[in-house]
Amino acid sequence: MDLRSRIPTGPLEGKWERHRFEMKLVNPANKRKYTILVVGSGLAGASAAATLSELGYNVKCYCFQDSPRRAHSIAAQGGINAAKNYQNDGDSIYRLFYDTVKGGDFRAREANVYRLAQISVTIIDQCVAQGVPFAREYGGLLSNRSFGGAQVSRTFYARGQTGQQLLLGAYQALEKEIATGGVTMYPRTEMLDLIVVDGRARGIVIRNELTGQIESHLGDAVVLGTGGYGNVFYLSTNAKGSNTTAIWRSYKRGAAFGNPCYTQIHPTCIPVSGDYQSKLTLMSESLRNDGRVWVPKKKDDKRAPHEIPEAERDYYLERKYPSFGNLAPRDISSRSAKEVCDEGRGVGETALGVYLDFADAIKRLGDATIHERYGNLFEMYQRITDEDPYKVPMRIYPAVHYTMGGLWVDYNLMSTVPGLHVIGEANFSDHGANRLGASALMQGLADGYFVLPYTIGDYIASSKLPPVTVDHPAVRATEVDVTERTKRLLAIKGKRTAASFHRELGRIMWDNCGMARNEAGLKRALSEIPALREEFWENVNVPGGSGELNQSLEHAGRVADFLELGELMCLDALHRTESCGGHFREESQTPDGEALRDDENFTYVAAWEYAGVDRDPILNKERLIFENVKLSQRSYK
Numbered sequence: 001m002d003l004r005s006r007i008p009t010g011p012l013e014g015k016w017e018r019h020r021f022e023m024k025l026v027n028p029a030n031k032r033k034y035t036i037l038v039v040g041s042g043l044a045g046a047s048a049a050a051t052l053s054e055l056g057y058n059v060k061c062y063c064f065q066d067s068p069r070r071a072h073s074i075a076a077q078g079g080i081n082a083a084k085n086y087q088n089d090g091d092s093i094y095r096l097f098y099d100t101v102k103g104g105d106f107r108a109r110e111a112n113v114y115r116l117a118q119i120s121v122t123i124i125d126q127c128v129a130q131g132v133p134f135a136r137e138y139g140g141l142l143s144n145r146s147f148g149g150a151q152v153s154r155t156f157y158a159r160g161q162t163g164q165q166l167l168l169g170a171y172q173a174l175e176k177e178i179a180t181g182g183v184t185m186y187p188r189t190e191m192l193d194l195i196v197v198d199g200r201a202r203g204i205v206i207r208n209e210l211t212g213q214i215e216s217h218l219g220d221a222v223v224l225g226t227g228g229y230g231n232v233f234y235l236s237t238n239a240k241g242s243n244t245t246a247i248w249r250s251y252k253r254g255a256a257f258g259n260p261c262y263t264q265i266h267p268t269c270i271p272v273s274g275d276y277q278s279k280l281t282l283m284s285e286s287l288r289n290d291g292r293v294w295v296p297k298k299k300d301d302k303r304a305p306h307e308i309p310e311a312e313r314d315y316y317l318e319r320k321y322p323s324f325g326n327l328a329p330r331d332i333s334s335r336s337a338k339e340v341c342d343e344g345r346g347v348g349e350t351a352l353g354v355y356l357d358f359a360d361a362i363k364r365l366g367d368a369t370i371h372e373r374y375g376n377l378f379e380m381y382q383r384i385t386d387e388d389p390y391k392v393p394m395r396i397y398p399a400v401h402y403t404m405g406g407l408w409v410d411y412n413l414m415s416t417v418p419g420l421h422v423i424g425e426a427n428f429s430d431h432g433a434n435r436l437g438a439s440a441l442m443q444g445l446a447d448g449y450f451v452l453p454y455t456i457g458d459y460i461a462s463s464k465l466p467p468v469t470v471d472h473p474a475v476r477a478t479e480v481d482v483t484e485r486t487k488r489l490l491a492i493k494g495k496r497t498a499a500s501f502h503r504e505l506g507r508i509m510w511d512n513c514g515m516a517r518n519e520a521g522l523k524r525a526l527s528e529i530p531a532l533r534e535e536f537w538e539n540v541n542v543p544g545g546s547g548e549l550n551q552s553l554e555h556a557g558r559v560a561d562f563l564e565l566g567e568l569m570c571l572d573a574l575h576r577t578e579s580c581g582g583h584f585r586e587e588s589q590t591p592d593g594e595a596l597r598d599d600e601n602f603t604y605v606a607a608w609e610y611a612g613v614d615r616d617p618i619l620n621k622e623r624l625i626f627e628n629v630k631l632s633q634r635s636y637k
């Protein structure tokens, strides 16, 4: 498998500039002759589709929701990073680059991350020009706050609704292009397969969710901005619809899957409350700017929080990581919460929770300021838990939140299938083994507004793309595969719902491939998942038919893919015997319980290649070369 990263040579600072100059261009008058299929209209997809259309390409854009405005991106709360240094607190492009490489535990490409930090400043200008209402200081300047893993304030935000406001900006840009005819939008449409003709991505097979109609759409290149796969764990902070189908089916058509086991578990979520819960809720990391995390010093302390005196509280993040305190990165904060709960010091009914306490901040700043900063988050917490965080500390616990893994892409964001580009959370991305807060929005918008529009032009200008019609045997064969699979799912008529399989898979994944992993657990999961998958294909019950709106059918198809992906994630986690970032192998820790990397053996991206039904996937490795930062043990102390 060709894993050339195509990182430009030369000094880090000039790579992207030079690469842009060296890439081939498509003549402005020729762009309209090319059709680009963009699957996804979240921040990554919408920004890419709008920009490509503005450049003159003919764009088709797809999403499974009824409107691009309902993409999961709308849920993003806390903010978006940019190295503007408006606070004059020591930030710079280099510092954002360094924080991100270190935050990812030195498992990301230097060149990609540096480009991301460079572009970050332009994103803010772009969004302000679109009218995104970022928070401002009294004097009118854009305001910033801090996020985990950084000692500067570089996070731009719109209260606790940053994703929503950014998405409205991208959506307006997309709508404008829809109105001009440059983009044709296909809502309520699910991509079910990738069409590869003569080794190149030339189209997708889609299902119209309202009519059930299956058809092929063809073009010159395909872009996937289809989001993350955290819902493989069933319970996560992701939107319920987020799934792996687009990238999984593309993997099975030849796109390598990078670092599938790298999952981010966010420390600041509302704890699980019962067996039949279907979703977890994030309380934004921004809350850790002012909230203090603590648990009782004593085990099994059942006293109410206000009855526990200061001297009997353990502010464990401030104690263990005095430099970063409550803003320690997510992987480290999550593991610390798990540790104190494992010691029997967890709080709440299930004892799987820690306090996030605003009492000091309220005393210092007053209710009004706290309301201004976090009002909507406090209200959301109160509605869900019936507890008032202005009076009682919030209870939080880690939950699955983001997937750093995804389809492998080169510097041009192209997968191992020529013509198939992958952007946003769907690619294996720039975050290494752990993403820092407020970096996903930055990456998705960098990819969509500023990287892909250049690099896809280079692909088109340097490729021979003869016309393909729907009668092409490869197109027909892919359509048949999709139709047969749908028929097969409907014909099983078993006794269990797809949701019950999904819940069981999620449990296996959380127990064995979650916050901490070990060899025995991963091997157990690797025997349980295939058995569960086998039962699924014999005993799932999918009511309804194919030629109609059928959400059970949609869900069953996605669960079938999760049942395969889960196995690959465990395989990846098993082979990586080091700990790094969100991948914590219990066998590999420092004496004080921190993640212990094995740079000698694992400084690579694991790019898994599909080898066919009932055959083990093939592990390919892209070596990571660090020329600008020194690999070191991460310390936030």
Ligand SMILES: Cc1cc2nc3c(=O)[nH]c(=O)nc-3n(C[C@H](O)[C@H](O)[C@H](O)COP(=O)(O)OP(=O)(O)OC[C@H]3O[C@@H](n4cnc5c(N)ncnc54)[C@H](O)[C@@H]3O)c2cc1C
Binding pocket: 039, 040, 041, 042, 043, 044, 045, 062, 063, 064, 065, 068, 071, 072, 073, 074, 075, 076, 077, 078, 079, 080, 162, 163, 189, 190, 191, 192, 225, 226, 227, 228, 237, 238, 239, 242, 243, 245, 246, 282, 401, 402, 423, 424, 425, 426, 437, 438, 439, 440, 441, 442, 444
């Ligand atoms: C609760 C929450 C809060 C967050 N807060 C922040 C934050 O403050 N800052 C930050 O940087 N990050 C944050 N994140 C992460 C960030 O929101 C996501 O990583 C990012 O929005 C992903 O954007 P995306 O465009 O890649 O994918 P998505 O927004 O998930 O969009 C995916 C798109 O693909 C479409 N799609 C998927 N599969 C198919 C298919 N098979 N066929 C057709 N269409 C398909 C969907 O319809 C959708 O349009 C948060 C995440 C969560 C869960």
